[in-house]
Amino acid sequence: MQLPVYMDHAATTPCDPRVVEAMLPYFTQTFGNPGSRNHSFGWEAEAGVDAARQQVADLIGADRKEIIFTSGATESNNLAIKGAASMYAKGPAGTEKRGHIITAMHEHKAVLDPCKRLQKEGFDVTYLAPGKDGLITAKMIEEAMREDTILVTIMWANNELGTINEIPEIGKLCHDRGVVFHTDATQWVGKMPTDVTRDNVDLLSMSGHKIYGPKGVGALYVRRRKPRIRLTAIQEGGGQERGFRSGTLNVPGIVGLGKACELCAAEMDDERERLLALRKKIESAITSQLDTVQVNGHADKRLPNMTNISFGFVEGESMMMAIKEIAVSSGSACTSASLEPSYVLKALGIGDDLAHSSLRISMGRYTTEDQIDYAIEKIVAAVKKLRDLSPLYDMHNEGIDITKIEWQAH
Numbered sequence: 001m002q003l004p005v006y007m008d009h010a011a012t013t014p015c016d017p018r019v020v021e022a023m024l025p026y027f028t029q030t031f032g033n034p035g036s037r038n039h040s041f042g043w044e045a046e047a048g049v050d051a052a053r054q055q056v057a058d059l060i061g062a063d064r065k066e067i068i069f070t071s072g073a074t075e076s077n078n079l080a081i082k083g084a085a086s087m088y089a090k091g092p093a094g095t096e097k098r099g100h101i102i103t104a105m106h107e108h109k110a111v112l113d114p115c116k117r118l119q120k121e122g123f124d125v126t127y128l129a130p131g132k133d134g135l136i137t138a139k140m141i142e143e144a145m146r147e148d149t150i151l152v153t154i155m156w157a158n159n160e161l162g163t164i165n166e167i168p169e170i171g172k173l174c175h176d177r178g179v180v181f182h183t184d185a186t187q188w189v190g191k192m193p194t195d196v197t198r199d200n201v202d203l204l205s206m207s208g209h210k211i212y213g214p215k216g217v218g219a220l221y222v223r224r225r226k227p228r229i230r231l232t233a234i235q236e237g238g239g240q241e242r243g244f245r246s247g248t249l250n251v252p253g254i255v256g257l258g259k260a261c262e263l264c265a266a267e268m269d270d271e272r273e274r275l276l277a278l279r280k281k282i283e284s285a286i287t288s289q290l291d292t293v294q295v296n297g298h299a300d301k302r303l304p305n306m307t308n309i310s311f312g313f314v315e316g317e318s319m320m321m322a323i324k325e326i327a328v329s330s331g332s333a334c335t336s337a338s339l340e341p342s343y344v345l346k347a348l349g350i351g352d353d354l355a356h357s358s359l360r361i362s363m364g365r366y367t368t369e370d371q372i373d374y375a376i377e378k379i380v381a382a383v384k385k386l387r388d389l390s391p392l393y394d395m396h397n398e399g400i401d402i403t404k405i406e407w408q409a410h
């Protein structure tokens with residue numbers, strides 16, 4: 001087996017070779033600018049972009065006119081949230097009380113930071129706390145809704161836990177109340193069946209590099225009918241993408257994103273089954289071979305490909321050092337180089353100790369059963385070894401409740 005083993009597909013995925021193959025001609029042969037209307041170089045590039053737009057739309061049940069290409073989910077989120085807030089604002093810019101926005105505490109920074117910016121511009125933002133299971137429900141949204149609510153932005157699946165929120169129900173509620181509904185579906189799309197019409201979504205963000213496509217390309221779905229959603233552009237210039245997003249299109253990237261979507265649509269059902277079996281295997285092996293471990297997030301309402309496990313009496317960074325042959329993500333240092341425990345896990349009420357000692361293991365298209373067996377063996381051995389060195393674990397085994405100890409500094 002080739003080492004290290006990659007188990008961090010929630011961070012990024014390798015490009016599928018079939019995606020690379022589809023992209024290659026668009027670098028050197030079909031290199032025209034799709035905005036060039038008066039020669040065949042431009043027309044051919046435009047045809048590539050149009051085909052990709054259809055492939056993306058087909059994966060999520062949209063019309064191709066509803067797809068706006070962007071540089072990734074971060075840009076899609078910024079355009080959706082800032083663009084909708086500005087378009088549907090109650091009061092003029094620079095005034096207070098411009099409208100109310102609902103989001104959640106454990107969203108990705110690419111949602112939280114645009115919301116924080118809007119707060120500075122006079123919008124009022126509610127950051128909902130998820131349940132202990134990590135979920136945001138339609139009931140929570142309903143209770144937070146106000147007369148002046150203009151936008152709800154709730155991710156479809158969480159990037160650290162894989163937990164799945166009640167998106168169709170939240171969307172229905174928003175439609176009933178005439179509120180715009182955006183979902184960051186970066187971790188969801190391509191893995192789970194999606195139909196923006198059935199699921200009542202108005203705006204949906206997605207990214208190429210999480211679905212075996214290239215980095216630096218993504219899309220925003222913008223509903224055109226029932227209701228027609230309008231957005232203020234964030235980036236202005238040549239008026240590409242119907243004025244929503246100016247800038248010469250990244251044609252090879254867009255073609256790659258389209259191909260990645262086509263492959264996901266064709267292979268999703270088999271992949272989902274296979275990955276779920278692998279996830280169950282790793283979870284049951286770890287929880288049966290080790291005590292004082294917990295799988296974070298709802299037991300069932302989770303993506304098939306990832307698991308987040310906290311190990312009591314183990315220090316996160318020592319753990320990462322001990323399993324260097326497996327590329328996973330830790331519950332600390334998740335969003336930055338800091339050793340702060342993950343704000344996502346803390347939002348679920350998980351204490352600092354367990355948040356610090358958690359691992360996110362995310363599998364993908366090329367993960368094999370052998371790799372899973374290897375990861376189980378390495379993780380179990382590392383935890384046992386680290387606990388052998390832990391006086392706190394000894395005390396715990398002697399029946400002492402270490403949370404009740406009053407430590408004395410000298």
Ligand SMILES: Cc1ncc(COP(=O)(O)O)c(C=O)c1O
Pocket residue numbers: 010011071072073074075108110155157158159184186187206207208209218
């Ligand atoms: C839920 C979620 N939203 C947004 C992003 C940002 O995506 P991109 O890297 O395409 O900007 C990520 C990737 O880390 C993510 O997991």
